[in-house]
Amino acid sequence: MKLNQLIAVMQSVKKRAADEKTKIYKQIQKPELFQGLSRTYSPKDEEGHVYPPESQKVTYKAGDALEAFSRACQDLFDSALTQDEANTSARANITLDDGTVIASDVPVTYLMFLDKQLTDIRTFISHIPILPIDEDWEYDSNRGFYVTRPRETTKTKKVQEFVIAAEATEHHPAQVKEVTNDVVEGTWSLVKFSGALPQSELDEMRLRLDALQKAVIKAREEANSIEITRRTISNNIFDYLFGQR
Secondary structure (H helix, E strand, O other): OEHHHHHHHHHHHHHHHHHHHHHHHHHHOOHHHHOOEEEOOOOOOOOOOOOOOEEEOOOOOHHHHHHHHHHHHHHHHHHHHHHHHHHHHOEEEEEOOOOOEEEEEEEHHHHHHHHHHHHHHHHHHHOOOEOOOOOOEEEEOOOOEEEEOOEEEEEEEEEEEEEEEEOOOOOOOOEEEEEEEEEEEEEEEEOOEEOOEOHHHHHHHHHHHHHHHHHHHHHHHHHOOOEOOOOOOHHHHHHHHHOOO
């Protein structure tokens, strides 16, 4: 038998044991099943009335409950020991498709742990902020984040001036009116900063994550394919706890 075959049936083994134990729990909580009696009547005088005997059989014995409980646990206890012992020797290398070995001789229990952690890392990466694509960004190694090139815009202000609308004549004075003009006051220079990452860099991370997770799953399957030897422990445990019956 291989470890992965045992893993495949462990859930059903656990469920079967749980169902059987629940059934026994319910039985032992019915004290009337454990009780019996035999009641007979003897008249004082020979001519006295004779009442019929009464009896009640014991329908369930504590010893039967102990034996049933032991049987219910037997496969679970032995299978769990077999699996845990096999896990101590189930190991494999984490090797990428290009032959790069990330780690050697990794226990299968750690491979299962790592697979879950990589799933959590994927969720984490998916929430990393991305640089806006409507800007041209350059990495500033001195600052440690991305910056844009300076973008200059003019700053204007409103200036009121008086201009001659009509020149003076011999009969009329000059006509003057007030106008408002936009006058350049200065220049804004805008540089944007961002601690986000480029989309391309995050895409590359996801590709590496895919490759690593694939290697971990492959290693886990390889480790789980080892041949195992069935171990037994349940008889020793329950013979000690309940006594040999």
